[in-house]
Amino acid sequence: MDAISAVTNGLSDFILSTAEQPWVYLLVFVCCTVDGFFPPFPSESVVVGLASLVITEGVPNAWLLILVSSLGAFVGDNVAYLMGRGVGTHR
Template sequence: MLDRLMPLISSPWLYVVVFAIVAIDGFIPAMPSDPVVIGLGALTATGSPDLLLLALVVIAGGMTGDRIAYLLGRQAGHRIRNPKLIQARQKAEHALRRFGGPAILVGRFLPYGRTATAMTSGSASLPRGWFRLWSATAGVAWAVYALGLGRLGGETFIESPLLGAAFGMAMGMVVGVTHFVVTKIAARRRPPARVEPPVREPVTSGCPTP
């Protein structure tokens, strides 16, 4: 199977496809980029695709997708109807108010978190330069994480790159499930939050004033 995939893996068009997938994942979460990036990270152990070039493409795609989500949030963030995105946006707004920029970094690793924090940053009219800085930081961190998991699998199963890719994706799923379980347990032990009236002023915590 790997022999059949090699022409695609060795093609420059692969980087274009990866860029598009990672970018679109920023504002359409239904297209998960994690398994693609982790799987290709495992294949870099064979020498193709190039790890450094792949990392640069992943970071660039991530920043592009974040930028589009930011603009969408600025223009039409209040029109979101997807229940999961609405819930994620509410959590993102709370996190941005409390933690500022680091919330964008953490959100990059959570389901719907990347889209929610980017759109919320846009709808709250956070400074674009400030958002780009944290988007770039989150993109680099996520690229290191995803490609690192894949490369670990590829090096572990150097004789079977596809098995290495599967191993890397399995490790990613373990990390995700562990985070989900820990979050649920912590939420159950946390006392009920006091209901407060909605705050309408723009988010300013942890970031400069526009």
Template sequence: MIEHVAAVVASPWILPLLFVLCVVDGFLPPVPSESVLTALATLSVSGAGPHVAMLVPVAALGAFAGDQIAYRLGAQVPMERWPWFRSPRGRQRVRWVRAALRDRGTALILAARFVPVARVAVTTTAGATAYPRSRFLLVTAFAAPAWAGFCALLGLGAGTVLPLHPLAAAAVGVVAGALLGMLADRVIRLSRTRGRMRSRRAATRW
């Protein structure tokens, strides 16, 4: 099995595929670009694939392009038509994102880049609410390489700790990336809860 994985990773199409995956992940939450990038970075330690110096810029460019597509889609397609925003919980998240973009848009866009579903909600809502385009470009231009670099670092760390077991190291890296996403999601949820509490206190004062 290791030989088959190595053959796929060593394919000349792996970098174009990574780029496309990162682009699509910008507006389709189920696409796991973090997992693939982390696994490829892990395998690069053993020489079984592209060097991490190529992986990071390709993934960053793909992520940046995906964010711009999501922004444009949000500006053109009503949020109610997006399948993952139709539920009451989805609509509640969109309302919170709209308010958070007004108050702390830069921090929200940066944090959401590390959470698969949240980043789609944030970028599409940014487009739907006419968040300043120039500011969105600037923030995502920083967030995309930061995300790609961090995922690659996770993969490199896993590959260094388990150099003799590349598939096990890749699995560890993927799990670490998933945990990072969960942690970022938790931070965003706590921020949302505190925002609601502040709003209630302000309403009570009046």
């Protein structure tokens, strides 16, 4: 086994073991929330990456991933609204 294969296998194992952890849903929620008021944050990449694992490996739970990412986006959009309302049109 060459070094590149060893690194690739190790990285794949790390990603799969991480996707099985319950705290990954908190990570998705935080990413989607922050993305609501700070658009450069990569929440779409996190959700799509985890969704691809749902299809290929069966983890994490697809319905819970949809629920958590939707709630995070909703909270983030409301935070952005409140920030805009607080700043107002006159500065």
